[in-house]
Amino acid sequence: MRGFGGVFCVSLGMCVPVGCQQLEPKPVVKADSEKPSGTTRHWTRGQSRSYPLDKRGFSPVDAKLAAGKPVIDDAEGSLNPYVLRVVEAYPLDGSYPYHANFKEPEYDIYNGVTQDMWYRGRVVAKAYPDGSRCSYCCGLTFEIFVRAMQLRNIAKGLDPDDFNGMSFHDLFNLLQLWYIEGEGDSPQRGIAAYGLGRAITDFEQARPGDFADYSCTPPGGHSVIFIAWVRDGAGKLVGFKYFSSNLGPGVGYQTARFSDCGGRVLRDTLRIARVGGIEDYRTFDRTKIPLRRAYAPNQPAP
Numbered sequence: 001m002r003g004f005g006g007v008f009c010v011s012l013g014m015c016v017p018v019g020c021q022q023l024e025p026k027p028v029v030k031a032d033s034e035k036p037s038g039t040t041r042h043w044t045r046g047q048s049r050s051y052p053l054d055k056r057g058f059s060p061v062d063a064k065l066a067a068g069k070p071v072i073d074d075a076e077g078s079l080n081p082y083v084l085r086v087v088e089a090y091p092l093d094g095s096y097p098y099h100a101n102f103k104e105p106e107y108d109i110y111n112g113v114t115q116d117m118w119y120r121g122r123v124v125a126k127a128y129p130d131g132s133r134c135s136y137c138c139g140l141t142f143e144i145f146v147r148a149m150q151l152r153n154i155a156k157g158l159d160p161d162d163f164n165g166m167s168f169h170d171l172f173n174l175l176q177l178w179y180i181e182g183e184g185d186s187p188q189r190g191i192a193a194y195g196l197g198r199a200i201t202d203f204e205q206a207r208p209g210d211f212a213d214y215s216c217t218p219p220g221g222h223s224v225i226f227i228a229w230v231r232d233g234a235g236k237l238v239g240f241k242y243f244s245s246n247l248g249p250g251v252g253y254q255t256a257r258f259s260d261c262g263g264r265v266l267r268d269t270l271r272i273a274r275v276g277g278i279e280d281y282r283t284f285d286r287t288k289i290p291l292r293r294a295y296a297p298n299q300p301a302p
Helices: 059-068 080-089 136-156 168-178 187-193
Strands: 117-119 124-126 197-199 211-216 218-231 237-244 250-257 272-274
Touching: 059 080, 059 136, 080 136, 080 272, 117 136, 124 136, 124 168, 136 168, 136 187, 136 218, 136 237, 136 272, 187 197, 187 211, 187 272, 218 250, 250 272
Parallel strands: none
Antiparallel strands: 117 124, 197 272, 211 218, 211 272, 218 237, 237 250
């Protein structure tokens, strides 16, 4: 199912209020969690800020990551500590704004990331060309995934651009699964399909730094980095804290509640995944992974 946003991330992965329906018996539109379907939302261009690169060619996030202390692995050897290090590098002052145009796809110039994401010598996801560091939710969580994978590889003395032997086109296809370009797609599906990790089906097993997405009511949805559960006095899970690119404030932390606890998130649509240890990668079979061709991996203009 296409349209500007697969299931909730319109073809561009925009996690925005657009009619991106799930292919379910009872369709649930997936879009950004803060607005109903059919609304266009973006930052005011006159208020955007173009960030210069420093003399090393680093963006503000690059510079903070370069200055950080070594990441300490967890007992599982998962990607989570690296995900959290990348998350901590983003400024929370509104200078990394939200931008999505759901009426007129911008695939040729923009894939929802704050800066161009490179893999094997090519740009797999394009930043908005005005240098404003804007993003939308699927784009930001994919960017965090790529950054964390490369950060871990560098720390381990490995090729930064070797994600379980994935080619450029493998990663671009994973991007489209991540952005929900077809039935059943999600970050969880992509992570598992390419042998990088597994689905977390027991909510009690979720940990900070897991990747997640959900649908909500009224129709909407989001792609997020899971941070922590929110519980009531009896210990029941009533919601969760997350990090993403959000309507209004842009990049930052938010809290969502389940619809059966006074919020909007449909509990049974929450999908969580974890990228495991490098030694736990599994061989993947390209012939068994859906091939998405919602748009081409065009390179940005020089």
